[in-house]
Amino acid sequence: xxxxxxxxxxxxxxxxxxxxxxxxxxxxxxxxxxxxxxxxxxxxxxxxxxxxxxxxxxxxxxxxxxxxxxxxxxxxxxxxxxxxxxxxxxxxxxxxxxxxxxxxxxxxxxxxxxxxxxxxxxxxxxxxxxxxxxxxxxxxxxxxxxxxxxxxxxxxxxxxxxxxxxxxxxxxxxxxxxxxxxxxxxxxxxxxxxxxxxxxxxxxxxxxxxxxxxxxxxxxxxxxxxxxxxxxxxxxxxxxxxxxxxxxxxxxxxxxxxxxxxxxxxxxxxxxxxxxxxxxx
Amino acid sequence: xxxxxxxxxxxxxxxxxxxxxxxxxxxxxxxxxxxxxxxxxxxxxxxxxxxxxxxxxxxxxxxxxxxxxxxxxxxxxxxxxxxxxxxxxxxxxxxxxxxxxxxxxxxxxxxxxxxxxxxxxxxxxxxxxxxxxxxxxxxxxxxxxxxxxxxxxxxxxxxxxxxxxxxxxxxxxxxxxxxxxxxxxxxxxxxxxxxxxxxxxxxxxxxxxxxxxxxxxxxxxxxxxxxxxxxxxxxxxxxxxxxxxxxxxxxxxxxxxxxxxxxxxxxxxxxxxxxxxxxxx
Numbered sequence: 001x002x003x004x005x006x007x008x009x010x011x012x013x014x015x016x017x018x019x020x021x022x023x024x025x026x027x028x029x030x031x032x033x034x035x036x037x038x039x040x041x042x043x044x045x046x047x048x049x050x051x052x053x054x055x056x057x058x059x060x061x062x063x064x065x066x067x068x069x070x071x072x073x074x075x076x077x078x079x080x081x082x083x084x085x086x087x088x089x090x091x092x093x094x095x096x097x098x099x100x101x102x103x104x105x106x107x108x109x110x111x112x113x114x115x116x117x118x119x120x121x122x123x124x125x126x127x128x129x130x131x132x133x134x135x136x137x138x139x140x141x142x143x144x145x146x147x148x149x150x151x152x153x154x155x156x157x158x159x160x161x162x163x164x165x166x167x168x169x170x171x172x173x174x175x176x177x178x179x180x181x182x183x184x185x186x187x188x189x190x191x192x193x194x195x196x197x198x199x200x201x202x203x204x205x206x207x208x209x210x211x212x213x214x215x216x217x218x219x220x221x222x223x224x225x226x227x228x229x230x231x232x233x234x235x236x237x238x239x240x241x242x243x244x245x246x247x248x249x250x251x252x253x254x255x256x257x258x259x260x261x262x263x264x265x266x267x268x269x270x271x272x273x274x275x276x277x278x279x280x281x
Numbered sequence: 282x283x284x285x286x287x288x289x290x291x292x293x294x295x296x297x298x299x300x301x302x303x304x305x306x307x308x309x310x311x312x313x314x315x316x317x318x319x320x321x322x323x324x325x326x327x328x329x330x331x332x333x334x335x336x337x338x339x340x341x342x343x344x345x346x347x348x349x350x351x352x353x354x355x356x357x358x359x360x361x362x363x364x365x366x367x368x369x370x371x372x373x374x375x376x377x378x379x380x381x382x383x384x385x386x387x388x389x390x391x392x393x394x395x396x397x398x399x400x401x402x403x404x405x406x407x408x409x410x411x412x413x414x415x416x417x418x419x420x421x422x423x424x425x426x427x428x429x430x431x432x433x434x435x436x437x438x439x440x441x442x443x444x445x446x447x448x449x450x451x452x453x454x455x456x457x458x459x460x461x462x463x464x465x466x467x468x469x470x471x472x473x474x475x476x477x478x479x480x481x482x483x484x485x486x487x488x489x490x491x492x493x494x495x496x497x498x499x500x501x502x503x504x505x506x507x508x509x510x511x512x513x514x515x516x517x518x519x520x521x522x523x524x525x526x527x528x529x530x531x532x533x534x535x536x537x538x539x540x541x542x543x544x545x546x547x548x549x550x551x552x553x554x555x556x557x558x559x560x561x562x
Contacts (some may be wrong), residue, residue: 002382002383003443004457004462004463005382005509006383008379009379011375011377011463011464012375012376012379013380013391015372015430016373016375016376016430016431016434017376017391019372019427019429019430019431020431021431022410022414022419022427022428022431022433023406023410023412023427023428023429023431024401024406024410024435025394027406027409028354028401028405028409030413031405031406034409042412042413055319070409091297091298092298094294097295097301098295098298101302102298103300103552104545105305105306107552108305109542109549110555111540111541111544113491113493113510113536113538114494115494115511115514116492116514116536116537118309118510119306119518119529120308120309121314123312123315123329123526124311125310127323130324130327130552152511153308157305158555158559161555162556176408187435204352207559209527212398212404216403216404217494217511220494221515235402235404235552239404239495242407242408253409256402256404256407256408257405258416259404259405260402260404260405263400263401263402264400265399272288281474
């Protein structure tokens with residue numbers, strides 16, 4: 001059967017491969033090459049070696065401060081989102097009435113796109129700050145807190161759904177055994193439930209990590225980096241380097257390559273985590 | 282005694298969840314409420330209900346729609362999302378079937394390339410991809426659909442391959458013996474079995490394509506008539522300083538309504554889909 005199918009290579013794969021080449025393979029290879037070049041369009045590139053990479057770390061480039069902001073935001077988001085989501089999942093697996101309705105409501109914000117969401121929160125936060133004569137861009141603190149709130153609002157329901165699925169898979173005889181042995185609710189949670197949902201925790205931590213680290217739309221809509229680029233995250237910093245002013249396309253591309261490398265490292269760590277879990281089971 | 286205690290605890294939890302649900306829903310209520318106020322009352326009095334003085338009927342909606350062309354943007358958003366998802370389902374499932382069933386160095390290299398593309402952030406390819414799209418006349422809705430086929434291919438091929446592996450070969454062999462060629466076997470036998478995965482893949486792709494901002498913003502741009510909803514919302518606020526907040530509120534409401542309708546009608550599939558996508562991706 002494989003032999004007959006083999007002749008149909010182009011029939012089965014051609015459209016996907018052409019689109020994949022246009023959207024990914026060619027731009028990716030070109031992108032790596034151009035990060036070592038000086039250019040304003042793809043066709044006028046001149047090889048400059050590592051110069052773009054050196055320039056990217058210059059203080060006027062804001063790449064390092066964007067990295068700091070992104071890292072801080074990512075850590076706070078991972079902690080808050082996962083704690084809130086896990087707590088909600090615990091409350092929603094107690095079989096109290098209204099569970100389905102609550103689940104529906106909590107998950108809903110996840111479907112709304114970053115731009116629409118960002119402006120919704122910008123309007124609301126500005127309305128709150130209005131009585132103090134301030135806006136979300138008067139202080140980088142406001143932007144940071146706003147982004148964390150927004151990210152929680154969007155991601156908590158999503159993570160909660162994954163935790164609920166994990167908690168429902170904890171075998172009931174295990175919980176009964178703990179109950180008979182006289183374990184308190186807290187002991188059951190720490191000693192039985194938490195170890196049993198470790199794989200859900202890994203998934204959720206890495207999902208929040210990569211979503212927060214790569215955040216763009218919400219950042220652009222909520223503060224667009226203001227004030228003075230202090231609330232600019234990495235993705236927005238790269239975007240501004242490309243399109244904010246001409247002459248820095250090469251630097252932007254070098255930053256993008258480093259950004260990609262960081263995301264790839266995160267993905268590899270995640271992979272090794274999941275692999276080691278699989279061996280244990 | 283204990284059942285009475287459980288009842289009180291449940292009541293307390295119910296109240297907590299209810300309060301949290303109201304907090305989650307509040308931002309949506311906030312924009313809905315303010316979309317019915319005159320634009321000068323939104324900043325001075327953002328939290329009260331509209332009253333006789335501040336109520337402005339549907340004027341924000343009329344105003345916003347004429348100013349932004351949101352209706353046409355909604356049309357293009359629908360068109361691009363539906364056509365892209367259809368192309369993705371049809372072509373990536375065929376590709377996944379081929380590279381799973383035919384074992385060779387080329388197919389396994391392709392598989393790893395698709396998986397690899399999932400971790401590459403968009404910033405890495407955005408500049409080179411937009412110039413490629415420019416060169417090959419892809420700056421139109423159909424071109425966008427081809428690009429989305431390429432961008433969606435990674436996750437979709439990955440998910441379809443996972444499912445194809447679990448289908449027993451005997452079914453296809455029986456079809457082959459009955460005289461079907463590979464295409465007939467695929468569409469007659471395999472594709473119907475893939476339906477649950479196809480629903481998941483369709484939902485995951487529809488969600489990000491509908492909400493995607495940067496790709497249409499860079500490829501189609503702001504000066505054509507093919508703008509999508511996120512692009513129009515961004516332009517409404519954009520660089521222009523004295524923005525019409527009433528119109529913005531109304532347009533945000535109109536952008537969110539289709540998503541909520543979609544969510545409430547296909548909730549079961551959406552939640553199952555994102556969980557499956559999270560666990561596999």
